[in-house]
Amino acid sequence: MNTPAHLIFGAAAFAKEGQPRVTTAALLGALAPDLSLYLMASWHLFLMGTDAEIVFRVLYYSDTWQAIFAVDNSFFVWGGLLGFALWAKSPAFIAFAGAGLLHLALDFPLHNDDARAHFWPATDWKFISPVSYWDRNHYAGVVGPIEMVASVTCLAILWCRFQTLIPRLILTLAALMQLAPVFIWIFVFDR
Template sequence: MVLCSTRVSGIPEHEVFSTLFFSESWQAVFAVDHSFFVWGSLLGLALWRRRLILRAFAGAGLLHALADFLTHHDDARRQLWPVSDWVFRSPVSYWNPQFYGEAFGMFEVALVVGLTSFLCWRLERWRDRALVLAVAAPLLVPVLLTGSLHGLHGM
Protein backbone atom coordinates (compact mmCIF):
# COMPACT_ATOMS: atom_id res chain seq x y z
CA MET A 1 0.00 0.00 0.00
CA VAL A 2 2.87 2.35 0.80
CA LEU A 3 4.73 1.54 -2.40
CA CYS A 4 1.62 1.89 -4.53
CA SER A 5 0.73 5.20 -2.89
CA THR A 6 4.20 6.74 -3.10
CA ARG A 7 5.53 5.28 -6.35
CA VAL A 8 2.40 4.76 -8.46
CA SER A 9 0.02 7.42 -7.17
CA GLY A 10 2.79 9.92 -6.41
CA ILE A 11 1.57 10.75 -2.92
CA PRO A 12 4.41 12.26 -0.82
CA GLU A 13 5.83 9.92 1.83
CA HIS A 14 5.13 12.38 4.65
CA GLU A 15 1.44 12.39 3.69
CA VAL A 16 1.32 8.59 3.50
CA PHE A 17 2.94 8.13 6.91
CA SER A 18 1.16 10.99 8.66
CA THR A 19 -2.35 10.76 7.19
CA LEU A 20 -3.15 7.72 5.04
CA PHE A 21 -1.33 5.28 7.32
CA PHE A 22 -3.63 6.20 10.24
CA SER A 23 -6.84 6.45 8.19
CA GLU A 24 -9.71 4.09 9.01
CA SER A 25 -9.48 2.34 5.61
CA TRP A 26 -5.77 1.58 5.96
CA GLN A 27 -6.21 0.49 9.58
CA ALA A 28 -9.01 -1.87 8.49
CA VAL A 29 -6.61 -3.57 6.07
CA PHE A 30 -3.90 -3.73 8.74
CA ALA A 31 -6.38 -5.34 11.17
CA VAL A 32 -7.00 -8.20 8.74
CA ASP A 33 -3.43 -8.74 7.56
CA HIS A 34 -2.00 -8.59 11.10
CA SER A 35 -4.67 -10.68 12.82
CA PHE A 36 -3.42 -13.57 14.94
CA PHE A 37 -6.74 -15.26 14.27
CA VAL A 38 -6.51 -14.95 10.47
CA TRP A 39 -2.91 -16.17 10.29
CA GLY A 40 -3.45 -18.81 13.00
CA SER A 41 -6.49 -20.19 11.17
CA LEU A 42 -4.58 -20.27 7.90
CA LEU A 43 -1.68 -22.06 9.63
CA GLY A 44 -4.12 -24.56 11.17
CA LEU A 45 -5.62 -25.23 7.75
CA ALA A 46 -2.15 -25.67 6.24
CA LEU A 47 -1.16 -28.14 8.95
CA TRP A 48 -4.41 -30.06 8.61
CA ARG A 49 -4.12 -30.20 4.81
CA ARG A 50 -0.36 -30.89 4.98
CA ARG A 51 0.48 -28.06 2.59
CA LEU A 52 4.15 -27.12 3.02
CA ILE A 53 4.09 -23.84 1.04
CA LEU A 54 0.90 -22.65 2.74
CA ARG A 55 2.37 -23.61 6.11
CA ALA A 56 5.48 -21.52 5.40
CA PHE A 57 3.37 -18.59 4.17
CA ALA A 58 0.99 -18.67 7.15
CA GLY A 59 3.84 -19.20 9.60
CA ALA A 60 5.65 -16.18 8.16
CA GLY A 61 2.47 -14.10 8.41
CA LEU A 62 1.96 -15.14 12.03
CA LEU A 63 5.60 -14.41 12.85
CA HIS A 64 5.31 -10.97 11.20
CA ALA A 65 2.15 -10.19 13.20
CA LEU A 66 3.97 -11.21 16.40
CA ALA A 67 7.00 -9.05 15.53
CA ASP A 68 4.71 -6.09 14.83
CA PHE A 69 2.84 -6.73 18.10
CA LEU A 70 6.15 -6.32 19.96
CA THR A 71 7.55 -3.36 17.98
CA HIS A 72 4.69 -0.92 17.25
CA HIS A 73 3.70 1.83 19.65
CA ASP A 74 1.78 4.76 18.17
CA ASP A 75 1.14 2.85 14.94
CA ALA A 76 0.04 -0.40 16.61
CA ARG A 77 -2.28 -2.86 14.87
CA ARG A 78 -5.44 -4.67 15.96
CA GLN A 79 -3.95 -8.19 16.12
CA LEU A 80 -7.03 -9.66 17.80
CA TRP A 81 -9.40 -8.72 14.96
CA PRO A 82 -12.21 -9.85 14.37
CA VAL A 83 -12.68 -10.86 18.00
CA SER A 84 -11.60 -7.50 19.42
CA ASP A 85 -10.53 -4.04 18.30
CA TRP A 86 -8.20 -3.75 21.29
CA VAL A 87 -4.71 -2.49 20.44
CA PHE A 88 -1.55 -3.29 22.37
CA ARG A 89 0.84 -0.33 22.31
CA SER A 90 4.30 -1.80 22.76
CA PRO A 91 6.82 0.14 24.83
CA VAL A 92 9.19 -0.37 21.86
CA SER A 93 8.83 1.09 18.39
CA TYR A 94 10.91 -0.25 15.53
CA TRP A 95 11.23 3.28 14.07
CA ASN A 96 10.17 5.97 16.56
CA PRO A 97 13.12 7.35 18.57
CA GLN A 98 10.73 8.30 21.41
CA PHE A 99 10.22 4.57 21.99
CA TYR A 100 13.75 3.19 21.48
CA GLY A 101 13.55 3.25 17.66
CA GLU A 102 17.24 4.09 17.22
CA ALA A 103 18.36 1.31 19.56
CA PHE A 104 16.02 -1.12 17.83
CA GLY A 105 17.36 -0.02 14.44
CA MET A 106 20.90 -0.87 15.57
CA PHE A 107 19.69 -4.21 16.90
CA GLU A 108 17.90 -4.89 13.59
CA VAL A 109 21.00 -4.13 11.50
CA ALA A 110 23.18 -6.25 13.80
CA LEU A 111 20.68 -9.11 13.58
CA VAL A 112 20.60 -8.95 9.76
CA VAL A 113 24.41 -8.81 9.53
CA GLY A 114 24.76 -11.72 11.97
CA LEU A 115 22.14 -13.94 10.33
CA THR A 116 23.38 -13.10 6.82
CA SER A 117 26.93 -13.97 7.82
CA PHE A 118 25.79 -17.19 9.46
CA LEU A 119 23.76 -18.27 6.42
CA CYS A 120 26.55 -17.39 3.96
CA TRP A 121 28.97 -19.39 6.11
CA ARG A 122 26.60 -22.40 6.26
CA LEU A 123 25.49 -22.40 2.62
CA GLU A 124 27.81 -24.01 0.12
CA ARG A 125 26.36 -22.97 -3.24
CA TRP A 126 27.13 -19.45 -4.46
CA ARG A 127 23.57 -19.11 -5.77
CA ASP A 128 22.18 -19.65 -2.28
CA ARG A 129 24.61 -17.12 -0.81
CA ALA A 130 23.71 -14.60 -3.50
CA LEU A 131 20.02 -15.02 -2.68
CA VAL A 132 20.67 -14.41 1.02
CA LEU A 133 22.72 -11.30 0.19
CA ALA A 134 19.99 -10.04 -2.18
CA VAL A 135 17.38 -10.36 0.57
CA ALA A 136 19.61 -8.58 3.12
CA ALA A 137 20.71 -5.80 0.73
CA PRO A 138 17.59 -3.55 0.93
CA LEU A 139 18.18 -3.14 4.66
CA LEU A 140 21.98 -3.00 4.68
CA VAL A 141 22.83 -0.95 1.58
CA PRO A 142 21.11 2.30 2.74
CA VAL A 143 22.84 2.02 6.11
CA LEU A 144 26.22 1.43 4.45
CA LEU A 145 25.77 4.26 1.94
CA THR A 146 24.47 6.88 4.37
CA GLY A 147 25.89 5.72 7.69
CA SER A 148 22.46 6.40 9.14
CA LEU A 149 19.56 4.31 10.37
CA HIS A 150 17.11 7.06 9.31
CA GLY A 151 16.27 5.51 5.94
CA LEU A 152 15.73 1.97 7.24
CA HIS A 153 11.96 1.96 7.11
CA GLY A 154 11.10 4.72 4.66
CA MET A 155 10.58 7.20 7.49
Protein backbone atom coordinates (compact mmCIF):
# COMPACT_ATOMS: atom_id res chain seq x y z
CA MET A 1 0.00 0.00 0.00
CA ASN A 2 1.01 3.58 -0.39
CA THR A 3 2.51 5.05 2.79
CA PRO A 4 -0.23 7.69 3.24
CA ALA A 5 -2.80 4.88 3.27
CA HIS A 6 -0.78 3.15 5.98
CA LEU A 7 -0.86 6.36 8.02
CA ILE A 8 -4.62 6.66 7.55
CA PHE A 9 -5.27 3.00 8.44
CA GLY A 10 -2.91 3.13 11.44
CA ALA A 11 -4.64 6.25 12.73
CA ALA A 12 -8.09 4.76 12.20
CA ALA A 13 -7.09 1.67 14.17
CA PHE A 14 -5.10 3.25 16.99
CA ALA A 15 -5.41 7.07 17.21
CA LYS A 16 -7.37 8.40 20.18
CA GLU A 17 -9.14 11.75 20.53
CA GLY A 18 -7.62 13.74 23.38
CA GLN A 19 -4.54 11.49 23.53
CA PRO A 20 -1.94 13.16 21.29
CA ARG A 21 0.89 10.83 22.42
CA VAL A 22 -1.11 7.77 21.39
CA THR A 23 -2.15 9.36 18.09
CA THR A 24 1.41 10.45 17.30
CA ALA A 25 2.70 6.99 18.18
CA ALA A 26 0.13 5.39 15.86
CA LEU A 27 1.25 7.62 13.00
CA LEU A 28 4.94 6.96 13.66
CA GLY A 29 4.34 3.21 13.86
CA ALA A 30 2.43 3.26 10.59
CA LEU A 31 5.32 5.13 8.95
CA ALA A 32 8.24 3.21 10.49
CA PRO A 33 8.31 0.17 8.15
CA ASP A 34 8.68 2.50 5.14
CA LEU A 35 11.02 5.03 6.76
CA SER A 36 14.26 3.35 5.67
CA LEU A 37 13.07 3.38 2.06
CA TYR A 38 12.27 7.09 2.24
CA LEU A 39 15.61 7.91 3.83
CA MET A 40 17.72 5.83 1.45
CA ALA A 41 15.80 6.85 -1.67
CA SER A 42 15.89 10.53 -0.68
CA TRP A 43 19.63 10.34 -0.05
CA HIS A 44 20.21 8.94 -3.52
CA LEU A 45 17.64 10.98 -5.42
CA PHE A 46 18.19 14.39 -3.87
CA LEU A 47 21.68 14.40 -2.42
CA MET A 48 23.60 12.06 -4.71
CA GLY A 49 21.58 12.76 -7.87
CA THR A 50 21.04 9.07 -8.61
CA ASP A 51 18.54 8.46 -11.39
CA ALA A 52 15.12 7.27 -10.15
CA GLU A 53 15.30 4.22 -12.40
CA ILE A 54 18.52 3.16 -10.65
CA VAL A 55 17.08 3.82 -7.18
CA PHE A 56 13.82 1.94 -7.69
CA ARG A 57 14.89 -0.73 -10.17
CA VAL A 58 18.43 -1.53 -8.96
CA LEU A 59 19.21 -0.24 -5.45
CA TYR A 60 15.79 -1.21 -4.07
CA TYR A 61 16.52 -4.85 -4.97
CA SER A 62 20.15 -4.80 -3.78
CA ASP A 63 21.20 -7.12 -0.97
CA THR A 64 22.02 -4.14 1.27
CA TRP A 65 18.64 -2.45 0.91
CA GLN A 66 16.77 -5.74 1.18
CA ALA A 67 18.66 -6.57 4.39
CA ILE A 68 17.50 -3.28 5.92
CA PHE A 69 13.92 -3.84 4.73
CA ALA A 70 13.97 -7.33 6.26
CA VAL A 71 14.54 -5.85 9.73
CA ASP A 72 12.02 -3.01 9.61
CA ASN A 73 9.39 -5.18 7.90
CA SER A 74 9.73 -8.27 10.08
CA PHE A 75 6.60 -9.72 11.65
CA PHE A 76 8.88 -11.09 14.37
CA VAL A 77 10.37 -7.68 15.17
CA TRP A 78 7.01 -5.90 15.19
CA GLY A 79 5.27 -8.77 16.99
CA GLY A 80 7.97 -8.65 19.66
CA LEU A 81 7.52 -4.90 20.01
CA LEU A 82 3.76 -5.32 20.37
CA GLY A 83 4.22 -8.11 22.93
CA PHE A 84 6.55 -5.91 24.96
CA ALA A 85 4.16 -2.95 24.66
CA LEU A 86 1.26 -5.04 25.91
CA TRP A 87 3.39 -6.33 28.79
CA ALA A 88 4.42 -2.75 29.64
CA LYS A 89 0.77 -1.62 29.35
CA SER A 90 1.87 1.48 27.46
CA PRO A 91 -0.98 2.85 25.30
CA ALA A 92 1.40 4.89 23.13
CA PHE A 93 3.80 1.98 22.61
CA ILE A 94 0.85 -0.34 21.86
CA ALA A 95 -0.38 2.15 19.24
CA PHE A 96 3.12 2.40 17.74
CA ALA A 97 3.73 -1.35 17.53
CA GLY A 98 0.15 -2.13 16.55
CA ALA A 99 0.22 0.36 13.68
CA GLY A 100 3.57 -1.04 12.52
CA LEU A 101 2.22 -4.58 12.58
CA LEU A 102 -0.93 -3.46 10.75
CA HIS A 103 1.32 -1.89 8.11
CA LEU A 104 3.03 -5.24 7.54
CA ALA A 105 -0.25 -7.16 7.46
CA LEU A 106 -1.56 -4.83 4.77
CA ASP A 107 1.68 -4.90 2.75
CA PHE A 108 2.18 -8.67 2.87
CA PRO A 109 -0.48 -9.58 0.26
CA LEU A 110 0.17 -6.53 -1.96
CA HIS A 111 3.78 -6.87 -3.10
CA ASN A 112 4.84 -8.86 -6.14
CA ASP A 113 8.48 -8.70 -7.25
CA ASP A 114 9.13 -5.96 -4.68
CA ALA A 115 8.17 -8.17 -1.72
CA ARG A 116 10.13 -8.03 1.50
CA ALA A 117 11.41 -10.76 3.81
CA HIS A 118 8.65 -10.41 6.41
CA PHE A 119 9.84 -13.35 8.51
CA TRP A 120 13.38 -12.22 9.23
CA PRO A 121 15.42 -13.43 11.13
CA ALA A 122 13.89 -16.91 10.80
CA THR A 123 14.11 -16.85 7.00
CA ASP A 124 14.75 -14.54 4.08
CA TRP A 125 11.80 -16.08 2.18
CA LYS A 126 9.50 -13.59 0.49
CA PHE A 127 5.86 -14.04 -0.39
CA ILE A 128 5.63 -13.04 -4.05
CA SER A 129 1.98 -12.09 -4.24
CA PRO A 130 0.12 -12.28 -7.55
CA VAL A 131 -1.33 -8.91 -6.53
CA SER A 132 0.45 -5.55 -6.33
CA TYR A 133 -0.75 -2.22 -4.98
CA TRP A 134 1.23 -0.29 -7.63
CA ASP A 135 2.01 -2.57 -10.59
CA ARG A 136 -0.73 -2.54 -13.20
CA ASN A 137 0.54 -5.89 -14.50
CA HIS A 138 -0.51 -7.37 -11.16
CA TYR A 139 -3.99 -5.91 -10.61
CA ALA A 140 -3.07 -2.45 -9.29
CA GLY A 141 -5.97 -1.17 -11.36
CA VAL A 142 -8.23 -3.11 -9.00
CA VAL A 143 -6.26 -2.69 -5.77
CA GLY A 144 -5.77 1.08 -6.16
CA PRO A 145 -9.47 1.98 -6.18
CA ILE A 146 -10.13 -0.40 -3.26
CA GLU A 147 -7.30 1.25 -1.31
CA MET A 148 -8.72 4.67 -2.11
CA VAL A 149 -12.26 3.75 -0.99
CA ALA A 150 -10.94 2.15 2.20
CA SER A 151 -8.79 5.23 2.88
CA VAL A 152 -11.73 7.59 2.38
CA THR A 153 -13.82 5.41 4.70
CA CYS A 154 -11.11 5.54 7.36
CA LEU A 155 -10.76 9.29 6.89
CA ALA A 156 -14.53 9.68 7.44
CA ILE A 157 -14.26 7.65 10.65
CA LEU A 158 -11.35 9.80 11.79
CA TRP A 159 -13.21 13.00 10.85
CA CYS A 160 -16.05 11.92 13.16
CA ARG A 161 -13.65 10.87 15.92
CA PHE A 162 -11.64 14.10 15.91
CA GLN A 163 -13.82 17.18 16.25
CA THR A 164 -11.23 19.95 16.62
CA LEU A 165 -9.53 22.08 13.97
CA ILE A 166 -5.90 20.85 14.14
CA PRO A 167 -6.68 17.12 13.77
CA ARG A 168 -9.07 17.89 10.95
CA LEU A 169 -6.41 19.92 9.15
CA ILE A 170 -4.06 16.97 9.54
CA LEU A 171 -6.76 14.67 8.14
CA THR A 172 -7.15 16.97 5.14
CA LEU A 173 -3.39 16.80 4.62
CA ALA A 174 -3.55 13.00 4.88
CA ALA A 175 -6.24 12.93 2.20
CA LEU A 176 -4.05 15.06 -0.08
CA MET A 177 -1.05 12.83 0.65
CA GLN A 178 -3.08 9.77 -0.34
CA LEU A 179 -3.57 11.34 -3.77
CA ALA A 180 0.08 12.44 -4.08
CA PRO A 181 1.64 9.04 -4.96
CA VAL A 182 -0.28 9.02 -8.22
CA PHE A 183 1.54 12.17 -9.23
CA ILE A 184 4.86 11.21 -7.64
CA TRP A 185 5.10 7.95 -9.62
CA ILE A 186 4.30 9.83 -12.81
CA PHE A 187 7.14 12.24 -11.98
CA VAL A 188 9.57 9.51 -10.89
CA PHE A 189 9.07 7.27 -13.89
CA ASP A 190 8.08 9.92 -16.44
CA ARG A 191 4.81 8.18 -17.29
